[in-house]
Amino acid sequence: MKKKRFSIKIKSRHLLAGLSILCFLMILGTLTSSAVPSPIRNVAGAIVTPFQNGVNRVGTVMNGWASGFKNVQKLSRENEELQSKIDDLTEENNRLIQSSEELKRLEELYKLDQEYPEYTKVAASVIAKDPGNWYSTFIINKGNADGLKVNMNVISGGGLVGIITETGEHWSKVRSIIDDENNISAMIATTSDTCIVSGNLASMSNGRIDFSELRDRGDVVAEGTSIVTSSISTQYLTGILIGYVAEVAEDSNHLTKYGTIIPAADFKNIREVLVIQELKQTKENS
């Protein structure tokens, strides 16, 4: 009996060394390919995601109750505001329908053949977020089986949320645009001047993300200008709203501008997202 116990015992120092080597091998192995072998992910996903799904639902319900009690007064006030907003919007909508009819007529007149792409979308809910506080990635409850693929764009509340970086059988990992390591090629909606939008943890505490390298030729960018994904981006579809300019300043070279954007999507309370089931056409995949 005693002998058997001795043979199993490994010194902690040796175990540490062994596992450290294993870690370094894993780091080296995934440093270039940047994707964990899918079998590992799928097995792990099967053990964890159903529970995350369940716990999250319970948590959401409880959270809903808590904020429900808190917000009754606020809601009734908000309701009034929204009602008046609806009136305004209905009016505006009528006006827009008229102009869209007019546009259609004019387009026909000029035989314009421009297609506004209607993307097919799939709704998914967020079931888990990065347990650490440094990065902004999250997991949604749809995967390969639902037709999702890596690099599909994710939107919510009218704005770009992020991009799928990995997919499993019934879950996918989304890196959000506010993640500190995320960069997007973007442009000003009206003038198509390009810039780079990058997530920044420090700015995000004020609810903002950064943009830089903007060549504002017409000098039109001001607070409230909308910024959309650029047509030259390799991963993001063209013309998805990212957010509105909050601050803008000129670089010391007097050629480019930089500043911050308030994202259109509400990143504090992301529960449901839409995945656009269309990949950007690039040289490689077309």
Add this chain to the structure above:
Amino acid sequence: MKRKGVILILIWICFILQSTVFKLQTFTNVSPNLLLMMTVSIAFMQGKKEGLLTGFVSGLLIDVFFGTILGIYSLLYMLTGFAAGSFAQIYFDEDVTIPVALVTVADFILNFLIYVVGFLLRGRTAFPTYLLQIILPEMIFTAVMTLIFYRVIYKINHALSESEKEERQSLWIRD
């Protein structure tokens, strides 16, 4: 065997809670690091070996689900567990002050390393901002969680040790 199973389940519960419920709260953006709390508590009670194994498994879970490069969190959490295990000699009873202090210090070191590897090396130099917005809130939050949950982990560990002792004795008797 029983101990391994129970600790694995505890790690797993911490991971699920940390990535779901604790990310829902609205009053702060920062969530407590329950996995680190587990790693340090187990290391403090059981020593280096169990500490580093708990850390390795915790880190691996984060790596597999949320890391871009596999192995970084495994390594960091494992080293944390190993280091915390060296304090196991001063462990004697239900006292929570030492584990809370250990968890707080470990959380600071861990986050500082993540900052250096993931942010400073990419030219994000505003350390004070990150300290105030991420590191300190997480430290405080994790310390509070340890204050609440250390007793639970302690009780579970105690029960495990008792049942192990019984098993060993009954084996001796049988021999």
